[in-house]
Amino acid sequence: MPETGYGPLGDAARQAAGITEVRRQAALLKTGALQSAILTSANFSIIATDEKGIIQLFNVGAERMLGYQAEEVVNKINPSDIHDPQEVRARAKALSLELATTISPGFEALAFKASRGIEDIYELTYICKNGSRFPAIVSITALRDDFENIIGYLLIGTDNSVRKQVELELIEAMAVAEKANLAKSDFLSSMSHELRTPLSAILGFAQLIESGTPAPTLSQKRSVDQILKAGWYLLDLINEILDLALIESGRLSLSLEPISLTEVMLECRAMIEPQAQKHGILVTFPNFEVSYYVKADRTRLKQVLINLLSNAIKYNRVAGTVVVACVIHDPEHVRICVEDSGEGLSPEKQAQLFQPFNRLGQEAKVGEGTGIGLVVSKRLTELMGGTIGLEACSGLR
Structure with a gap:
């Protein structure tokens, strides 16, 4: 006799269908509760x-x-x-x-x-x-x-009100900081100009005494030499501060034009050799078979190179070496490398290299210096469309 829905099999089917419906309704209720919570x-x-x-x-x-x-x-x-x-x-x-x-x-x-x-x-x-x-x-x-x-x-x-308010406060804080930074730059610029005037007079009188008639005695000459040395050092410091102030205020003017890299290198060599000989450092420059031209401000490019060379000599080891190399990557780019045989820098000090007034703990070893030169060099290089960086490790620079 065929199954008509009654009996054990029919009861099981109805029970299964009932369970499915209960589960479906529970799922709908759960979904509805979720939707209600969201809404x-x-x-x-x-x-x-x-x-x-x-x-x-x-x-x-x-x-x-x-x-x-x-x-x-x-x-x-x-x-x-x-x-x-x-x-x-x-x-x-x-x-x-x-x-x-x-x-x-x-x-x-x-x-x-x-x-x-x-x-x-x-x-x-x-x-x-x-x-x-x-x-x-x-x-x-x-x-x-x-x-x-x-x-x-x-x-x-x-x-979005809170985020907008935070953005507004940040913009206002940046404006205040920029205003303070410009005020600082104006102060440094004004102070530098004011200091240069009496310093120029001191240097001028010292040079007159040095070359005057009658000639200064040996004791007087030693005193004059100390005055001149300290005066020129102070003038260099003032010039660096003035450059930094001009750069930060955006008032530094550059004259970018094609210049001979060969000529700039020769001029830097003549300027740096006395310092190298004084410290017993051998400086090697590249020999250019052809003339290369770069677009830069001639005076500022020399300033950057002299600063790098001076640091390479100043922080070198006794009887060390400095090697200057030029690598032409393509017709549009040239890489100038200044490598020295000094102690090198740890990764921690490398990260601090271009921070203003940070001499990386070298104050005791090398008396002269302010930690401004590399900062100025970096800013000048970037203003001329270039980049400056460091490849170093402890024991090699």
Whole structure:
């Protein structure tokens, strides 16, 4: 006799179907609870519209953010009505140019990208019911049916006021810091000029005594030599401070033109050899078979090279060497390397190399120096369109 649904097998089937239905209802309840929790969240606004943009859902977060009750906006307005109209018009114009099509100001300006399947997150100003305003970050997505037809749009927004306030405070702090930095640069520049005038007089009188008639005694000559040495050192220091102040204030003028690298190297060699001989350092320069030209400020390029060479000699070992090399990478770039046989630098000190007034703990070993020269050299190199860096390890530089 065929099974009619009654009996043991039928009972089992009905029980299985009942369990499946219970599980399905539990899953729906769980999904519904999750959706309800999301929709009632007060941390962000959720606004859903129909395909024409008319608001169909206005969650608790949107109510608290904007001051409207859901019944005041549902089936009555579209989201563009709670945006700053001037910003909406500007967005429509910008998108029209970007996408090469005419986009009307209004809801189309908000939803156009989403309607084309393009991810869209924008920042515009929301206008509350009481007229107050706040910046909002809004993500808009097109809602589609099983046939990919648009049935509405979902807009999720967050209040961006805190981040905007932080950005504003940061900009204001940067402006204050920049103003203070310019004031410092102006002070250093003014001070440097004021110090140079009496210093020039001191150096001038010392040179007159040195070359005057009658000639100074041996004791007087030693005193004059000390005056001249200290005076020239102080003048170099003042010039470095002045250069740094001019660079930081943006008032340093450069004359970039094609110059012969060969000639610059020869001039640097003549200027640095007395210092090298005094310290017993052998300096080797490259021999150029052809002349190379670089676009730079002649005076400032020499200043950078002399500073690098002076440091290579000053911080070298006894009877050490300095090797200057030029590598032509291509017709547009040349690399100038200054390598010495000094102790080298640890990774920690390498990271501090271009910090102003930081002598990396060499004050006791080398008395003269301020820690400004390399900073100025780096800034000058960058202003001339180049880069400066370091390759070093302990025991080799």
